[in-house]
Amino acid sequence: MRFTSRIIEGVGTAAAAAALLLGGSQALAQDPYPNRPVTVIAPYSAGGDADLAARNFAAAAQRALGQAVVVMNKTGASGVIGSAQVIAAPPDGYTLLLARTGSQAILPAIMPSTTKYKWDDYTFIGTLELNPYGCIVNAKSPYKTFEDLVGAMRTKGKSMNFGTAGVLTTNDMGPRQLFRMLKLTDQTPTQIPYKGTGEASMSLVAGQTEFACGSLGSFISLIKSGALRALMVTSAERMASMPEVPTARELGYAEMEGIVGWSAVFGPPKLPAEVRDRLAGALKTIAADPAWIAATEQTGSVPFVRPAEETRDFVRKQYQLYRSLGEQLNIIDSKM
Incomplete structure (x- = not known):
């Protein structure tokens, strides 16, 4: 009888221990997201x-x-x-x-x-x-306005280059849209692709590229410091931080607003x-x-x-x- 009681007691203790372990593992499994980085x-x-x-x-x-x-x-x-x-x-x-x-x-x-x-x-x-998206040049560039840049593209675009964050990014597609609008069939500037807009912006500062079009986040501090100059923005209205920069619509390029x-x-x-x-x-x-x-x-x-x-x-x-x-x-x- 004592032997049977001990077996029952042992089984009960083991079951209780298993229940505690199971409950603990379930609690861990149910920890709310996120429980790690x-x-x-x-x-x-x-x-x-x-x-x-x-x-x-x-x-x-x-x-x-x-x-x-x-x-x-x-x-x-x-x-x-x-x-x-x-x-x-x-x-x-x-x-x-x-x-x-x-x-x-x-x-x-x-x-x-x-x-x-x-x-x-x-x-x-x-x-x-x-x-906000726009086109930018080095502050020392001879292109003082967007029309200056467009004029250069029309006459010597084939010898010009521009930096991007890579092929088929907005830095690439914005210029493609512009080139299409300008009908630059044989005067399309050459794209120089980088691994990101940070690298593309520094290439512009270094004079390795002549212009860039892209989201202005990577360029804005360099524009404010005077190292770069914005020529156009695609927003519907002029930006409060750069009120002197005209919009694409003002300049007659309303189709650029989608970029x-x-x-x-x-x-x-x-x-x-x-x-x-x-x-x-x-x-x-x-x-x-x-x-x-x-x-x-x-x-x-x-x-x-x-x-x-x-x-x-x-x-x-x-x-x-x-x-x-x-x-x-x-x-x-x-x-x-």
Whole structure:
């Protein structure tokens, strides 16, 4: 009898221990997201628009999520390498993408056969900002106005060059749109692609390139310091920070208004609903974060936080814009 009682007692003790272990493991499994650092992939080089936006987002997200958020610059192939890395990441919310116009709208639209993803392969979290776009030259350039630059393109464009953050980025597509409007069939300037707008802006300062068109975030401090000069912006109205710079519409190039930079946050496909909801809530907090707003505006960008469905619609329209432009230029899946 005593033997039987001891067996029963032992079984009860083991069961209780197992229950405690199971309960502990379930508690660990149910720890709320995030319970470890989150990585944000910026698919372009340090110092450019993607990098600045990623770092501003990471600082604010860390406050909103209560967990470390780190930025990793994964460059190459005009943003495809970093973007593809997020597609392949586990759908757990610990790897996010700082999405950009070039890597998420332009490349899927114009190079669908070689881009490793489609524009809507991701889980959309939300947009972050818009980047006013313009054309810039070195402060010592002989081109004092946009019309000076256009005049040079018409007469000697073939001997000119311009810097970009890579082929099929907004730095590339804006000039392509302009060249199309100017009908520069045999006077198209040569593109010099870099790994990001940070490098492209420094090439302009160094005199290695003659002009650049792109989101102004990477150029604005150099414009304010007097190293570079802005000739035109594509915003509907003149920028408050540069009221002397005319808009594309004022200059007779209204079609350039569709070219604009933007940043958004995407996740891998099939993110769980609870992770999406947590990130959506964090984005709402970030939208009202004075420090994030100030940091975003300091880069020359405009806060533009929108929820997932509005973000999907916005990106779809951007994709369609560049698909249409690619068809007009006859460059869909062409060898660049």
